[in-house]
Amino acid sequence: MAKLTIMDHPLIQHKLSLIRQKDRGAKEFRELVEEVAMLMAYEVTRHLPLKEVEIETPVAIAKTNILAGKKLGVVAILRAGLGMISGFVKLIPAAKIGHIGIYRDPDTLEPVEYFSKLPQDVADREILVVDPMLATGGSASAALSVLKNKGARQIKLVVLVAAPEGVARIQKDHPDVEIFTAALDEGLNDHAYIIPGLGDAGDRFFGTK
Numbered sequence: 001m002a003k004l005t006i007m008d009h010p011l012i013q014h015k016l017s018l019i020r021q022k023d024r025g026a027k028e029f030r031e032l033v034e035e036v037a038m039l040m041a042y043e044v045t046r047h048l049p050l051k052e053v054e055i056e057t058p059v060a061i062a063k064t065n066i067l068a069g070k071k072l073g074v075v076a077i078l079r080a081g082l083g084m085i086s087g088f089v090k091l092i093p094a095a096k097i098g099h100i101g102i103y104r105d106p107d108t109l110e111p112v113e114y115f116s117k118l119p120q121d122v123a124d125r126e127i128l129v130v131d132p133m134l135a136t137g138g139s140a141s142a143a144l145s146v147l148k149n150k151g152a153r154q155i156k157l158v159v160l161v162a163a164p165e166g167v168a169r170i171q172k173d174h175p176d177v178e179i180f181t182a183a184l185d186e187g188l189n190d191h192a193y194i195i196p197g198l199g200d201a202g203d204r205f206f207g208t209k
């Protein structure tokens with residue numbers, strides 16, 4: 001079963017509380033999502049392999065560590081996932097970026113795919129899929145299937161807020177995909193919005209409602 005990690009770093013928790021507040025304007029919302037995404041990128045890359053190299057400091061030769069060069073990709077589920085990309089890329093500038101466009105049909109709540117553009121070598125990269133909200137899990141499950149159909153095998157899912165229903169869906173459909181979230185909320189309302197959640201992340205980020 002997919003492992004679930006709740007990122008309880010105090011800075012992540014504090015900033016998420018600010019993001020959740022309904023009167024938070026789009027400007028601050030965007031800034032905070034970027035900051036939290038950066039902190040999450042820091043946590044989710046803890047396992048990256050290092051290699052020892054020799055460098056010359058102003059004082060002496062030092063044996064020290066650098067990243068071993070594992071290839072990474074960050075894939076945003078549009079639109080809301082776009083908001084997390086800049087935070088990830090600030091910490092992992094060499095990562096390639098992919099986009100998968102999915103919206104939820106407002107009546108059926110089923111995911112509707114409308115776009116996909118991924119790095120060509122997606123199968124050779126560790127892929128970090130980002131979307132602020134994991135509600136029913138339909139969107140993330142569909143995005144993970146798109147990636148697997150293109151050959152991706154090492155995938156992690158990174159969200160700001162998850163509902164237990166969404167976690168269960170990913171653990172059932174994609175038991176190999178580790179999930180990272182800043183919060184595990186109570187559940188879903190009748191329109192499949194996360195309670196208490198933060199509303200529609202895409203609309204809040206882009207100011208479309």
Ligand SMILES: O=c1ccn([C@@H]2O[C@H](COP(=O)(O)O)[C@@H](O)[C@H]2O)c(=O)[nH]1
Nearest residue numbers: 080135136137138139193194199200201
């Ligand atoms: O509270 C919410 C719930 C969902 N979203 C948006 O929907 C998808 C995820 O929904 P699933 O039911 O898991 O498919 C996510 O991409 C968000 O864009 C939301 O913003 N707020």
Ligand SMILES: O=P(O)(O)OP(=O)(O)O
Nearest residue numbers: 078079080103104202203
């Ligand atoms: O999942 P949705 O329908 O909320 O899509 P978007 O991220 O474009 O708001």
Ligand SMILES: [Mg+2]
Nearest residue numbers: 200201202203
């Ligand atoms: Mg939306």
